[in-house]
Amino acid sequence: MRGAPLLHRFLLVVALVGCTDAGTDPGTPPGTSPPYKCDPWCSTVSLPFDALRLADIPTYDGSGQTVHPDVVYLPDGFGPDGQTHWLGITPYPGGDAHFENPSVYASMNALYMDAPRGLENPLVIPDTMEEDLKSASPPPFPDEAGQRLAQTDRSGYVGHFSDPDIVWNDGLYLYYRYSTDSDFLFRISSRDGVEWSQAELVLRGPYASLLSPAVVVENDWQMWSVDARDGGCRATMTTVSHRRSQDGVRWSDATSVELSLPGHVVWHLDVQWMALRREYWTLVAAWEEGASCGATDVFFGWS
Incomplete structure (x- = not known):
């Protein structure tokens, strides 16, 4: 079984700076040239980001404010109206995590996204977690962490969702994180984009240890995630x-x-397998050392 890919080549997307390595083609398949790293301040490159447009996303709460988008492109179309762009995302009005509930939208042009016909967002809300956790196999609470979660629930806080990741594999799969003082990753699936399955618990761990899951299906299933258990949003x-x-x-x-x-300190990421180039591509949100998660830049990397 292959080891984890090395993600060691980066361009700073937001500031449009990156670096080049003389004689090394970034498109060369891994293993055919020496690896190199890319410091974000080393040189300026020209990137095609001169036509950025805001996507119109009618969130269920009416704010239109969102966080953590993930898109899968299906050129042959999918769902009741054959949309090509499918988006997993959560509202985040004013940074209020109470509204951060996984939602799905679809579009033909990636600019105006709407819930597919017949689907009402959000797909899950914290009130549904009691049954999802009870039905999980193996049971998620064999230890002290589960007892603490139950106590937290009784006090009125039932946790919140975050970090959706949408994947295609003969149907749509949506992964998302649920957190209280522990982290839980769930998965739901759909064969038509409208009717979604019961949630499956796939991973659990300490708080902030399963951030931003990024799932790729290429022969087998792979998942990247960020472990920030030492400090969370202010981790060093x-x-x-x-x-x-x-x-x-x-x-x-x-x-x-x-x-x-x-x-830099890595906070969130997404990963895609680019089959024609035989490369893994990633977008990484990271903050400069000494800052926190409210001050991230976005980097592009490949391996």
């Missing part, structure tokens, strides 16, 4: 973890990914 150091699965539900133990981003 985080780890990118990698896992494998044969079915997207039962996952291997985590291994650490070698990711070179000097002077």
Whole structure:
């Protein structure tokens, strides 16, 4: 079984700076040239971001304010109206996590997104978690962490969702995080984009240890996530973890990914397998050392 891919080449997308390596083609498949790292301040490059437009997303709360988008492109169309762009996202009005409930939208042009015909967002809300956790196999609360969660629920706080990731594999799969003082990753699936399955618990861990899951299906299932258990939004150091699965539900133990981003702390990421180039591409949100998650830049990387 292959080890975790190295994510070691980066361009700073927001500031449009990156670096080049003379004689090295970034499109060369991994293993055919020496790896190199890219410091975000080393040189300026021209990137095609001169036509950015805001997507119109009618969130269920009416704010239109969202966070953590993930899109899958299906050129042959999918769903009741054959839409090509499918989006998993959560509202986040004014940074209020109470509204951060996973939602799905679809579009033919990626600019105006709407709920597919017949679907009412959000797909899940914290009030549904009691039944989802009770039905999980194995039971998620065999230890003290579960007892603390139950006590938290009785006090009136039932946790919140975050970090959706949408995946295509002969149907749509939506992964998302649920957190109180522990982290839980769930998965739901749909064969038509409208009717969604009962939630499956796929991973659990300490608080802030399963941030921003990014799932790729390429032969087997792979997942990248960020472990920020040491400080959460104000962590001074985080780890990118990698896992494998044969079915997207039962996952291997985590291994650490070698990711070179000097002077920065990784917060969130997304990963895609680019089959024609035989490369993994990633977008990484990271803050400069000494800052926090409210001051991230976005980097592009490949391996």
